[in-house]
Amino acid sequence: MLLWASLLVLAPVSGQSATAHKPVISLHPPWTTVFQGERVNLTCNGFHYSPQTTKWKCSYLGKEIVRDTPGDTLEVRESGEYRCQIGESTLSNPVRLVFSTEPLILQAPYSVFEGDTLVLRCQRRGKKKLTAVKYIWNGKTLSISNESQDLLIPQASSNNNGSYRCIGTEDKNYVFRSNSKMIKIQELFPHPKLKATVSQPTEGNSVNLSCETQLPPERSDTPLYFIFFRDNGVVLSDQSKSPELQIPTIWRENSGSYWCGAETVSGSVHKRSLPLQIQVQRIPVSGVFMETQPPGDQVVEGEVLVLVCSVAEGTGDTTFSWHREDTKESLGRKTQRSQRAELEVPVIRESHAGRYYCAADNSYGPVQSGVVNVTVRGTSGNRDGVVAAGATGGLLSTLLAMALLFSCWHWRKSGEGFRGNETRSPPTAGPGESSHSICPVQVELQPVYGNVHLKEGDLVYSEVQTIQLGEGKASTSRTLLENKLASVVYSEVKTQLPDNSAGKVISKDEDT
Known part of the structure; x- marks a missing residue:
């Protein structure tokens, strides 16, 4: 079995030849034991191109012979230990060749790696x-064959190391025994070693893992696949040709035992690293701060109030909680992987006014914010006038209407009234007249409740007009409670009459 390898060489620097990797010798045929008189070609591999000359060193029985050959190949006919050198490279590993005179030999390849098929051949002189x-x-019979002279051991491993020999039977029952051959299966690659850019990373940072191993020069072009695990077989990646894995963001719960595995494409050789402990460090929360939206002194009753809790530092899952200091009330709690959280009060009331604070905890204990004082302002619904709308049986409307009718009746009794069927406009105060003595004229009244089923005599609507003392103008934009200086000067009430007189406006002030 031929084993070939191609190795990269560093490019020349400043016109000088750079030191090359160690070259590797391959054999053709691949056996290290052959019969006397046969030939073996040795090739010195180490470059993508054939060198002009190659230096060979042969050691046998304490003697060393050095030869230079054109190209990279040497034909060998004698036993010995052979090395080669190309340019300024180091010497290759030795290859020991035996040219035997025995009638039966056991032939084995120069090197066998894990996962290879080990081929042994029992060869009779003259074939x-x-x-x-x-x-x-190792003294145990492996197989007896009448058809094949070769022994095949697929996917060889270190378990196949040991001493081998063969026994051959020829016609006329002649039996021959070969020489013993020590065979050691070479390691294709050592157990990988897992390395991390940092073994105690801080939460939220990235970590790079590398699964390091090394192929021998003879198998430097063998493709390997890598995979990464955590703890009890938690797979962190699919099989990849890359020996590196980046964890973009690592958290405290990712702490644990990490390891990696490397294997050949066929899976015949697979090895795993020793575990690597990675302990992720968490940054405690600090700089807890609470603010309100809108600010605490600008909250209007009925609006939405948002309590915002944030931290200047802190990693991982953080539990935010909101509290009211004056009532010792807990308002809510949220746990999330963030440095900021919000709690919303949908409709704020005056009863919500008070002192508030928040706290944050990411497993090191809660840290409180400062206290924020929240004041709630009432809505401004006051007006300069008042419109009193009456409904059937409405006590307030009835009392108000009676008061207004009495006022207007008193004014009309004094002779300052107006004719009921005249079209009127609001009078103005003459010289020397006080504005409070003026009674507003009639205006078209508008119904307040259009969906009420009225009965005879029921109040349909009323209008109240006030006049500010000293101003001389009627006003309907303020309530009586807001303007204590206003006086009622005119009122008229429309009631539901029988069908034959519907729609009339009757002043019932005199009757009242």
């Missing part, structure tokens, strides 16, 4: 056919 072959491993 004479054997009728039966038996393979012995």
Whole structure:
């Protein structure tokens, strides 16, 4: 089995040849034991191109022979230990060749790596056919074959290390025993080592993991796949050709034992690293601050009040809570991975006025904010006049109408009244007249309740007009409670009459 490898070499720097990686020797045929008189070609691999010359060193029985060959190949006919060198590279690992004179030899490849198929060949000199072959491993019989002279061990591992030999049977029951051959399966790559950019990262930061291992020069082009795990088999990534994994944001709950695995494409060789403990550090909350929207001194009754709690520092899940200091009342609680949270009071009332604060806790204990004083202002609904609308049986409307009728009756009795059927306009005060003596003229009254089923004699509507003392103008924009200086000077009430007189306006002040 031929094992070839190509290695990259550093580019020359400043016109000088850079030191190359260690070259690797491959054999053709691949056996390290052959019969005397046969030939083996050695190739010094280390570049993507063939060098002009290659230096070879052969050691045998304490003697060392150095040869330079054009190209990268050397034909060998003698036993010995061979190394090669290209340019200023280091010497390759030695290859020991044996040219045997025995009648039966056991042939094995120069190097076998984990996952390879180990091929052993029991060979008779002159390539004479054997009728039966038996393979012995560490004194135990592995197989007996009458058809094949080769022994195949697929996916070899370190469990296949040991001493091998073969026994061949020829016609006329001649039995031959081969030499013993020590075979050691080479490690394709060592157990990977997991490394992290930081073993105690701070919450919210990123962490890079790398699964480090190394292929031998002979197998530097072997593709490997990597995978990362945490704790009891929590898979952090799919299989990837990249030996690195980035965790963009790591949290305290991600603390634990991490490890990685590397394997060949076929999965015949797979190894995992030792665990790496990663302990994520949490930053306690600090700088807790509460504000209101709108600000606490601008809250109007009926509006929405938002209590905003924030922290200057702190990582991870934070529990925010809101409290009212004067009543010791807890208003609400939220847990979220944020440095800011809001609590909304949909409709604010005057009873909500008071002192408020919030607290934040991310497992190190609650930290309180300062106190915010919230004042609630009432809505401004006051007007300069009043419109009193009467409904059937309305006590307030009735009393108000009676008061107004009496006032107007008193005015008309004094001879300052107006004719009932005249079209009137509001009089104005003459020279020397006080404005409070003027009674407003009649205006068209408008119904207040259009959906009330009225009965005869029921109050339909009324209008109250006031006049500000000293101003001389009638006003309907203020209530009597708001303007203590206003006087009622005119009122008229329309009632529901029988069908034959519907629609009439009757002044019932005299009767009243």
